[in-house]
Structures are given as C-alpha cells and as structure tokens.
Amino acid sequence: MLSLLSVWLGILAILLPYSRHQVRLETQAINAAIVSILSAPADIEISTVATAVLSILESTQVDRDVASALLSATNRDELRTVLRDRARIVSTNSSTALEHRLIEAAVLIAVAAAMMIFLITRIVSLSEAFRKLLDQLHVVFGAFDRSATKRSSILQEENKETWKETREIMHRSNAILHELDFDNELLSILQRQVDLEATLRILFPMLGPYLPCERLAVAFVDQFGEVVAETAVTTAHEPKIGPGYSMQISKTSLQTVFRECRVRIIGDLEQYYNETGSETTGLILEEGFRSSLTIPLIFGQRCIGFLFLNAHAKNAYQGFHIPVAERFGASLAGPMYHHYLVQLLLAESSKTFVKAMEHRDNETGDHINRMSLYSAAVARRLVGRPGYDEYLGPRERRELLWYSPLHDIGKVGIPDVVLLKPGPLDKEERRIVETHVEIGLQIIGSLDESLSRYLPRHPFGTALDIVGGHHERWDGSGYPFGKRETEIPVSARIVAAADILDALTTKRPYKEAWSFDKAYSHMAGLAGTHLDPAVFAALVECRTEIESIAREP
Template sequence: MISLKNTIRKVIVGIILFIIVAFLINFWFVPTTKSYLNTSNQRIQTVKESVITLDLPMRVVENVLSQVSNDATNQSNIKLLEAYDKNQKQMINATMEMQTELDLIQMDLLAINKLSLSRHKALLNDMDDKLDELLLSASRINELIRGSKIDNTPFDIIKNYDVRIVQSIGELEALNKSFNNLVVRDFTILINGIIILLIVFLILFSLGVYKYVIYDQQFIIKSFEQMESKDYDFSHLPRMRSIFTEERDIFEKIKVIYEEEQFAKDVKEIILETYHIDDVIEKLFKTVSTRLNIDRVGIAFVDYSRKKFIAEFGFASYDVIKLGPGFEVNFGKTTLTKILYSKTSFITDDLEEELVKRPNSASLKLLMEEGVQSNLVVPLIMGEAVFGMVFFSSTEKHHFNQEHLRLAEKLIYEISGMLNRAYFTKVVLSRITNSFSELVDKKDNETGDHLLRMVRYSVIIAEGLRLAKIPNYDVNRKFVLEIERNASVHDIGKVGIPDEILKKPGKLDSNEWQVMKTHAAIGADIFKSLREGLQVFDADFYRFAEDIARYHHERWDGTGYPEGLEKHDIPLSARIVAIADVFDALTSKRHYKEPFSFERSLEMVQESAGTHLDPVLVELFIKHQDKIWLVYQENV
C-alpha cells in the first residue's frame, strides 16, 4: 500500500519537473531547434543560390573557351581574356561562399543532433554525407578554376563537378525536408505527450476528489454522525476502500475510537445497572481485565476531613487480596498525595524498586505480597476536586504503556460520576442499615460490639469457605462481600418485639417465645418491603439481607424457625451468620447470663454441629479459630 504523503510529494515534484520541462521545451528547446532548422534551411537556400551564381560565370567561361578554340587568331583578344578572368573570379567566390555555408550547415546539424538526443542520427548522417560530397565538389571546382588559364582550363571536369553539385543539392533538400518533417512530428508528439500527461494528472486528481467525496468523506461524516448518536457499531459505516496508507490509518483510527467508545459505553451500561461500589469494582474488573490485560482493580477514596486515603473493595484474578477495605493511610505517608494537586494519572513500572525507595510503605508491602509488580493510577475527579483513585495492577513489571494510560483515563472520565454515585449509595445505605442494626443491638445487648464481632466472625467463615473450595459450598468474593455488608442486620426484626419480652431477665414463657420468634419474619419483611420498593433499580436489592434476617434461626436438623427448613434448604448466608451469632452470644454477657470462655464456647459450637449448625461450616470455623481468637481477644 502506497503512502498518500509520499505520493503527493512525488506528484508535486512531478508537476514541478513537468513545469520546468514544459518551460524549457517552450522557451528554449523549441525556439533553439527552430532557430537551427531555419538557419540550416536558409543556408541550404544560400548554397542553392551559390550554385545559381556559379552557373552564369561557368556559362560565360564555357562560351569564352569555345570562342578561343574556334578562332585561334583571336587568342590575343583582350576582351575575351578580361571576360575569362572576371568570371573565373566569380566562380572562385561562388565556390568559396558555397564551402563556407556548407561548413556552417554541418555545424548546425551537429547541434540539432545533440538537441534531438541523436534520435535521427541516421538521417543526419545521410545529410552530412551529402554535405561532404558538396564540399568536395565545390572544393575541386575551386581548385581547378584557380589553377587554370584560358588556354588550359579543364572545363569538362569542372562542369562534371557542377552537375554533381546540382544533383547533391537536390538530394540534400529532399533529406532536409524529411528531417524537417521528423522534427515537426517530434514537436507534435511532444506537445501531445504534454497534453496527455496533463489530462492524466487531471483524471487522477478528479478520481482522487471523486473517491474522497464518494467514499472517504462519506465514511468520515457518517462516523461522526454515528458517534454523535452514540452508535458505535462499525459495521453500520459505509465501506472505505483504502488505497493509501493514510486512508488505512484513518480507517484504523476511527475503528479504534469506535471500539474504545463502545467499550466505554458497555462499561457505563454495566455500571449503570449497579448501585453499590463493590459490585461496580467487580464488574469493572471483569470488563476491563481482558482489554488492559490486568490482574487487579482497586479503588480508594479521599477523606479530606481526616486527611486520609481509604481503600475500598478490590477485585483480582488471584485468590488472596491483602490490600482491601478498611486500609487507611495518612496524606503525609504516601506519594499518592501528589495526585490531589496534579490531578494527573501516573504509572509505577516496578513496585519492587519503589519499595526499595520507600521501605516503610505498608500499601506497597501488601501489594507485593499479592504479587503485584506494576500499577496504573487514575484520579477520580468531580468538579475541581479529586475524590478518589482507581488502581489498575499487573503481576508483570513494566506492563503499562501510554496506550493503557490513555484508555484508562478515557474510561474513568466516562464513569467517574457513576463511581461517585455508587460510593455515595454504599455509604448512605451502609450507615442507614448499620444505624438501624445498632439501635436494635443496643436495645437487646449490654455491649455495643456484638454486631462488629459477629460480622467479622461471619467474614472469616465466608472467606475460609471461598479459599477451601468445598463442593456444594461454592463462594466467590461477591458472596464474602455480601456477608460483610449484611450480617449485622440479622436481628433487625427485634425492633418489633416489645421491651418487656426482649429484655426479660428470666426465661420466656411459651406465648412470649412465640412473639420473640416473629422477629425473624419481621426483619425479613422490612427488607422485602425495601427490595420491592427498589426493584426498579435492582430486583435483588436487599435479598441477601432478607435471607439472613429470615433464616438465621433455622436449624440443620429442621427444628428451627420460622419455616423449619433443614440442611442445604437453609440459605448458606443464614447458616454462616447463625454460627457467628451463636458463638458471639456464648462469649458475650447478657442480662440473663454470664459469658462462656473462648474454649468452652468453641466446644459448644462443635456440639451443635449436625443438629443446630452446619457441620461443614462448624469444622471450618474451628479450623480458623486462631483468627476467631484475634477478634475475640480484642474485646475481652
């Protein structure tokens, strides 16, 4: 495929050369050739005139000689001698003039031969031969007449040479006419060639304009029209026939723009369907991981009041994420602070090298433990302020380039508002739900840490289950996240239980117990009502919370409430929360009991396996008792 730029350059050079050649032809070659031809023609005419001039004195000399030969008594006739001498000189002058003109004609022929690039060399050689014959005859006449006296003139020889001259000059004229015709033909071909070249240039230019108007321009205009209407289907564009590399580049560039715009549009549409920041990050990772060939996406938000960066949910192609929700770092202890002022993205090609420079960076250490080797960081901007950052990470060093940076910036620019909305939604819903749960917890429990502990216990079980990959217990990161979000709402239905029952120091009677058991359905109905009201946004909004609230008092053996479900019919989320709730209840002080020890509480949980609690989950809970202990001992 040829380059339009190079073609235009060559065309311009060709046009310049064409103009120069046309200028030279018109103002130098043609006039010069014409001048030589005209001069040559004139000199041939001059030679003919010299032949005519030679003819008269020859006739006089012949007459004089005839009189001398017929009348021997008149040899001393002075008048005859004078006539002879006079015409002898005229013959000498005529032959000398003839020789001069013939020499000049030969010189003209040499010049014309060069101008014609020896194209007509054969004909010019024939003309040159005739000129040589003429020169020889003229020279011989001149020599003979000079060396003759009236009584010894070889007139027959001289006359023979004169006949040759007349014959040669006729042949020279014929050759000259042929040569003139050839030159005229050359001029005609030259002019026609120039005209044809001009027509070819005009046709090519017209075809180029036609192609641009019919194909290229329509392709470009249509591409902008489609972009304006948010239609990024490349197949809807008219076909573009690429001849030049620049056309191919335009085609490829528009195709890349369409693909990127469609990619951004797809991401936006996916995120528009999501209202929680953690779900947004998960879907963002699944959408961009292949395009950018990345291994991790994370997000952090800026808390200007506390001067901290707060890490939110991250999603990766590998199992263990070390740097996750809850990680905080002060502005003064991280280089991320510069992004608040520069508002520009940056790439860190080698985190290992960066850790050498900043060995006290906790975030770098955690990322290195995950296997991350390089980062691309893009700021989230609303108005004039940076409200967060998105981290695209790879397990390869020097993975990211300027093309990755450009595409990531474009994508984040398109979705930054939605990320802000999703984060705001999370904060609002989380605070409303947690505040409601804490209100119930304070109403029912003597300590305010029950929710915090049982949520952490639940997350330990769920995360352990995710890593264990037990058949029929498939758990992904989203499930773990849902547990973390919703475990605290398990007893929210107790808000509908009278205080005299909820806070009764002694054992509840049968009627009171029936009332107490209604809290599961009350809590579930609260979330069902919320879910139905929000289903226009997400049909499963609060379904996870609803399942936990309704079923966390079901028992493995089917003797629980409110529906008497058993084994795997009980939602996994409710089975996990049940263990965390039971364990924290055992280790906590209540108005009706003292706390059991950590070890005894573990034993009681184990004793409940297979009757009250899921035995597989209990085994997993005991397996991670070291992590359970860390949570437990913080509140002892």
C-alpha cells in the same frame, strides 16, 4: 508522428500530478465528513447529518450512488460505512489509474525509441550528413529519454509520499472509530450491570486489546479520607486486598494521584516497595504482580476513587497507554460512583437499624460489631470450598458484614415486659420472643420491596436470608420454618455460629463471660446438630483472628 508522441507525453506529465491532487482532495473531504459525523450532537437527525456530509463532499463531485446511499442511511454507523467504502474505491481507482498512465508513458517511450532505431537504420545508408544528423538525434532523444525517466521517477516518489499521507489519515480515522466502538460497548455494559462486581468481571477480559490487565480493582475515598477497597478481579486467585480493606489516603502515595487527578504508572513494583515499604504494594507483590497503572476516577471535578490495573510483567505500562486509561476512567467514573452511593446508602440504612435496636435490647453495639466481624472472618475461610464459594463472592461477603447486625431487628416489635425480663422466660414468653424472626422479615421485606422499584435488583436479599435463617438448626429443629442443612442460607449459618460465640464469650446481666477455650469446647458439641459442621470448622481455623477482634477496644 514524433510530434504527436511528444505532445501525448507532455499531456501525461500534466495529468499525473493533477490526478494525484484530485485524489488528495477527495480523501481529505471524506475524512472531514467522518469527523463531522463523529462530532455531531447525538440529538441531531440522521438526515441532517447526511445532508451536512454531502455538502462537505460537494467539491469532489460525488457520484449519485454514493449520494443516494448517504441519504438512505438510517444511523451514523451506516454513514461511516458508506464513506469508508468510498475511500477504499478512491484509493483503488487512483492507484489503478496511475499505473495505467505510467504504463502508457513507458509504452510510448518504447515506441518512440523503436521508431528512432528504424529511422536510423534507413538513414545510415544515406550520406555522411545524415549520419551527423543521426548523432545529433541520438543526443537529443537520449536527453529526452533521460528527462522522461527522471520525470517518471519524480512522479513515483511524489505519489509514494501522497499515499503515505493518505494512509496515515485513514489509520487515524480508523483508530478514532475503533475507540468510539470501545466507548459504546463500555457504555452498554455499564447500563446493563447491577453492581460493581458484575461490571468488573465483564470489563476484565474486555480490556486486553487496549491495556495490559491481569488484575482489575476499584476503591473509593470516603468522607473520612479513607481509601476503601470495593472489589477486585484477578486471573487466578483470591485477591490479598479484599472488599473493606482500608487505609488513610494521607499515609499512601495515592494522595498525589488524588490531588493531581493524573494517571500514575509504576513500572517496577519490587523497586517501589524497597523504596517506600508500602503495605498495599507488598500485598500486590504477594499476588505475583510486578507493574501497575492507577486511574483516578473523576466526578464533579474531584477524585472520588481509583481504578487499579496490574500486570505480571515489569514495565507492562508505557506512556502511550495513558490516553486510553484516561478515556477508560472518564467513562467509568459516573456509573461506578452511582453503584458506590447505592451500596453506601444500604450500609448506612443498616447502621441506622442497628442503632434503633440498641435502645430496645440488651444487645450492645460492641456485640453487634464483633459478631459481624466474626461472620466476615468465617466467610473468608469458606471461600473456595464447594457448596460455599458460589454464595460468598465479594458482594455477598460485603453484605454479610453489613447486614449480619440486623439478625435480631425483629426484636423492636417484642413488648419490653418480655424482651427485657431479667429472669428466665416461660413457654408463652419464649413463643413471643421467637416471633421476632417473622417481625424482622416483615420489616426488611417491606423495605426491600419498596427499594427494588428503583434499583435493578432486590437490595436486601442477603439481609432477608440472615434474619429468616439465623435461628434454624442444621438438624431441622430450629425455627421458624424448620429448615435443615443446605436448605438454610449459607449467610444465616455463618451468622448463627458467630452470634453464639460472641454471646458465650461476653458478660451478660444473667451470666459471666466464658473463656474462648470453654466456648469452643461447648460449640464443638453443637456442630452437626445446631451448627453447620463446615462453618464451625472455619470458625476454629480463624480463632486467632477472632480473638484479636475480641481484644480490640
């Protein structure tokens, strides 16, 4: 009986490490299969991927149910799910089997000890020789018991190490899958959105689990070496650095990021500002942010712009955030550059139209530039006001700046004899001039319709609002449609006020320039009849900025 117990304990001592080895092999095979799924090219058929996975698992004697589930999978997510389920089963079964074997070993040791005690009690009544034998047996079995206990302890320690390694492998595999899910969600967002503002608004809350982000902004580097702010999203307020803000990259510390194409972390913006006096850093501090992470956008092996992430807390960004930031930037660079190029194309198209107008009208390029800047200043003042804020987002304000110079584009269709007449126009001539609105709508509408076939939205919607509405009046007495009050697009109401102000304060062949005091006094009488009263109020509020624009050469 004792011999049988000894043999059984020996078998357990052999099987325990063998079982552990088998678990390790199967876990490694499952992880290798997951990696093969992740690295397989997207165009390979799912059945081919499943067959490759089975060949990897062949050495583990995978059961029929797992093989069948793999072969019937219709996509890669299902393949990964089958493998993760199998890994959990292997882990659970192995732990259970190990516990059972350890329990069996403990029970057998206890049985052996009980049998020895029974024999000892029987032998005590015999001779002294048996007592000596008993002492020897105590020594032998005591050593055996200590040896078995030590062996069990060693097995437990080895098993802990094995499962520690297994957990680490599974953790890394799950992290990879988690990152891939993030990348897929990111790609899906980029494919659905039509402009940068919409993209950033959706990405902003999504970044939270991966990177601290209470302000998200994007800027591009143009052909003149200017870093031009495109748009920004923050947690609570209007960004200090709005669309169109620009600065020569050579005058900023971004030139290092631009040249090295590496993520930059500034843990303490206050200290950085004290050391550098950076204008943009000062504006970010005014918004309440104390740390930043800058991601270069790399496209075609060169830096095309930057993503800026900011947090209210100091030292919010650490070294372990850099790999996540690099992956995020790599995913966004191409789609964002596409959005930027589309917007740049539209802006350049607008400039081309303006150049054409300068050759046909008495309007100068300076007038067109000033009134567009006036319009942008008024729009900024109206942000946050009910009835205006929803029409003056970052994209709408940028398009207002771009397209306000097109307000009189239809004048290219007015005969020179009327358009360039030095004296006052008669009734018929004025009627002809007023047709420039319909002509402008036809020109811009045709272009908008053509481009909308290739773009996800109508690109010249704001331009059409401006062209068609800048001669409408608040009281409904304007043309061509007789619209009144809020029927007139907000952009058209703003451009109408800016156009009148610059026309009054600029010298023309038929008049001298008015002072700003005289112009504002005259326009105050137009508020509520010709002009939107709230737009005129905003024009008054930003008078200092407007006069500064007017003084610029």
